[in-house]
Amino acid sequence: MKMTVKLKFFVLLALGMLLLCGFSGRDPVEDMEEFIFELTKYTKRVEGKKYIALTFDDGPNMISTPLLLDILDETNVKATFFVLGELAEQFPDVIKRMAEAGHEIGNHSYKHLELPTLSKTKIASQLDYTNLCLLDITGKRPRLMRPPFGSVNKNVVSVASEKDMAVILWTIDPKDWLITNSAAIANKVIKNAEDGAIVLLHDAHKPSALAAKAIIEELKKQDFEFLTVSDLIHMDRGLEFGAVYKDSKGTIDKWKTSR
Numbered sequence: 015m016k017m018t019v020k021l022k023f024f025v026l027l028a029l030g031m032l033l034l035c036g037f038s039g040r041d042p043v044e045d046m047e048e049f050i051f052e053l054t055k056y057t058k059r060v061e062g063k064k065y066i067a068l069t070f071d072d073g074p075n076m077i078s079t080p081l082l083l084d085i086l087d088e089t090n091v092k093a094t095f096f097v098l099g100e101l102a103e104q105f106p107d108v109i110k111r112m113a114e115a116g117h118e119i120g121n122h123s124y125k126h127l128e129l130p131t132l133s134k135t136k137i138a139s140q141l142d143y144t145n146l147c148l149l150d151i152t153g154k155r156p157r158l159m160r161p162p163f164g165s166v167n168k169n170v171v172s173v174a175s176e177k178d179m180a181v182i183l184w185t186i187d188p189k190d191w192l193i194t195n196s197a198a199i200a201n202k203v204i205k206n207a208e209d210g211a212i213v214l215l216h217d218a219h220k221p222s223a224l225a226a227k228a229i230i231e232e233l234k235k236q237d238f239e240f241l242t243v244s245d246l247i248h249m250d251r252g253l254e255f256g257a258v259y260k261d262s263k264g265t266i267d268k269w270k271t272s273r
């Protein structure tokens with residue numbers, strides 16, 4: 015079989031990566047898989063289109079999370095879930111369903127604690143337990159974390175950076191957990207929708223799961239495309255571990271630390 019120039023380039027690149035990984039002591043197979051994933055997966059910006067990411071915190075549970083997953087299936091939208099380790103352990107089948115449907119799963123700590131009040135060791139445990147649990151269920155280690163309550167300080171960012179994770183905040187917060195009317199939640203999101211935005215919702219709150227349908231239907235009419243958070247960030251800036259993002263361009267950078 016004749017190799018195309020492109021294929022030859024790719025094979026050489028792959029060999030180079032394997033060699034480098036050998037010296038760095040990292041798992042070459044895992045690094046290679048991530049590298050190929052980077053090359054092939056991410057969406058390229060199309061002129062005139064708008065892009066947005068829906069994120070859902072505090073799950074999974076057995077009632078509103080599956081309901082939301084049905085809505086995302088029907089509307090063919092990929093979202094990002096920031097899950098709690100202790101709930102992921104209780105409901106592994108829901109996590110498995112999220113992963114199999116192509117949604118992104120991020121780390122929302124193990125027990126929803128206010129991370130800046132903890133020591134660095136305890137912050138690390140909150141991330142590690144959840145990462146291990148998600149790795150065990152899905153075979154993939156999360157690269158994104160969202161601190162409970164959006165509470166960030168230097169220690170939180172520094173631990174995230176040590177674990178090769180990016181810190182994800184949000185652009186639009188409708189305070190959905192205070193609202194029982196799903197149309198009111200949807201309207202708040204639709205009114206504030208903008209290109210590159212990250213929307214904060216809670217799948218533990220049933221009206222928010224129901225609001226997703228109206229949000230998706232209306233914003234699709236307005237030429238928005240829904241992406242996972244990693245995909246959204248890769249399109250505009252690229253995902254950097256230890257950086258803090260509140261939108262696709264990573265508007266907040268003040269907590270960025272060097273390792």
Ligand SMILES: [Zn+2]
Nearest residue numbers: 071072162163
């Ligand atoms: Zn939360």
